[in-house]
Amino acid sequence: MxxxxxxxxxxxxxxxxxxxxxxxxxxxxxxxxxxxxxxxNKWLKLQSALQQRQPGQGILSFGGAFSNHLAALAAAGHHYNFPTIGIVRTDHLDQQNPTLKRCQAFGMQLKALNRDSYRQHQQTEFLNSLKISYPHYLIVPEGGSDQAGAxxxxxxxxxxxxxxxxxxxxxxxxxxxxxxxxxxxxxxxxxxxxxxxxxxxxxxxxxxxxxxxxxxxxxxxxxxxxxxxxxxxxxxxxxxxxxxxxxxxxxxxxxxxxxxxxxxxxxxxxxxxxxxxxxxxxxxxxxxxxxxxxxxxxxxxxxxxxxxxxxx
Ligand SMILES: Cc1ncc(COP(=O)(O)O)c(C=O)c1O
Structure with a gap:
């Protein structure tokens, strides 16, 4: 796209x-x-993912419970009509949290991951298991920071x-x-x-x-x-x-x-x-x-x- x-x-x-x-x-x-x-910076850092994404593919990414990055990704999914998943560093998804509410209002599917498990999120094994669970999603690192984001x-x-x-x-x-x-x-x-x-x-x-x-x-x-x-x-x-x-x-x-x-x-x-x-x-x-x-x-x-x- x-x-x-x-x-x-x-x-x-x-x-x-x-x-x-x-x-x-x-x-x-x-x-x-x-x-x-x-x-x-979210507009700039998401450009590469938005362009790499294939038709029908969603985008999955990571962030804290008040993440500007997840909020921006959710908005992108809503605006450009593709599904998004946010893996949130938290024990439970607080339904009153304004950032998470905003993400959900934009249609993002949220998954809580406790701090210990979240630490593994950049490890290959963990990423591979996510790719198996969510084969139709492009995985973008936390904060959209990698060479593509830059x-x-x-x-x-x-x-x-x-x-x-x-x-x-x-x-x-x-x-x-x-x-x-x-x-x-x-x-x-x-x-x-x-x-x-x-x-x-x-x-x-x-x-x-x-x-x-x-x-x-x-x-x-x-x-x-x-x-x-x-x-x-x-x-x-x-x-x-x-x-x-x-x-x-x-x-x-x-x-x-x-x-x-x-x-x-x-x-x-x-x-x-x-x-x-x-x-x-x-x-x-x-x-x-x-x-x-x-x-x-x-x-x-x-x-x-x-x-x-x-x-x-
Ligand atoms: C508002 C804002 N400014 C600055 C940054 C830091 O940017 P970076 O993570 O690319 O260093 C972030 C996090 O992405 C952010 O949300």
Whole structure:
């Protein structure tokens, strides 16, 4: 099946008042996908699977109970009319979980897999047994991050800000596919993954998404202070400030945490020679519903952060 690859890109300059002086310009690049619910990096990372899928074939993938990737895949299945299965890392499927509700509303079949079993999901034996159980499904890895997923990111024009070429390209990084795609597309530009997970294997995961016959030495990873999904009051206040003062929509798990880290690095002087940063807004705003549901955001914070943004 072929889908249109084109998405629209919008650029927004982060107001200089958010960063201490002297600071590089920070341009935020958001992607408006032809299918609104396949937001941010998901639109790009799913392109290859959408194109590889044979007529009559479904797509099966993996994710946590609040996974942006599963939410986007479910939307793709609904929009392009193919079946989807989501293997969810959870003991039981909470019917009130807003992300899982959304997946089911889009027709995704959900299967719970406890944490221990879920750890095997990348192992060949486990994948082979899934292929036998679901012969009519294309299997896509967690987060859509493999070489095929990274391939889809090649169309992202991240270096071309409205003010001219950026000399640092960055994005929130978790499973590594998005960063790999950016690195591959811009081999001579400095790329920085802003890691929102604590995962010592992340550099290997990024490498695994890059062609093994080429060497890329244009990239590095910076680590956020807190682990995946850990939200400090400071971080939430930062996301609220971005929204309240500049109408920049973020959520604190991925894009907000990554931008917060970027500003921290700039303030510390770690990016002293950079003139212009391009930050890819990877989407993920559907996750705000789940943060509110788990009471990680107050009602006021949720209303502010989720307001007037197309919930992508
Ligand atoms: C909103 C959002 N931003 C960033 C990422 C990280 O992207 P990657 O897993 O390709 O490193 C994810 C996870 O896929 C995400 O959902």
């Amino acid at each position: 072929t889908t249109q690859l084109s998405a629209e890109y919008h650029w927004q300059l982060l107001p200089a008042s958010m960063v201490s002086n002297p600071a590089p310009e920070i341009w935020i690049c958001s992607l408006k996908a032809p299918v609104a619910e396949i937001a941010g 391939w889809g990111v090649r169309t992202l024009p991240l270096q071309q800000t409205p003010a001219g070429a950026a000399d640092l390209l960055c994005c929130a990084t978790a499973s590594g596919g998005t960063l790999a795609g950016i690195i591959h597309q811009h081999p001579t530009i400095r790329c920085l993954g802003l890691a929102v997970v604590k995962d010592s294997s992340l550099p290997q995961r990024v490498n695994a998404c890059l062609p093994s016959d080429e060497i890329f030495n244009n990239w590095s990873i910076a680590q956020a202070r807190s682990g995946y999904g850990k939200l400090s009051a400071d971080l939430i206040a930062f996301c609220c400030q971005l929204k309240r003062e500049y109408n920049i929509s973020t959520e604190p798990v991925y894009t907000g945490k990554a931008l917060h880290l970027l500003i921290e690095l700039i303030t510390k002087g770690a990016l002293a020679n950079v003139k212009r940063v391009a930050f890819f807004h990877t989407g993920g705003l559907q996750g705000l519903h789940g943060l509110h549901y788990r009471q990680q955001l107050t009602a006021e914070q949720y209303q502010l952060l989720a307001a007037e943004s197309a919930m992508i």
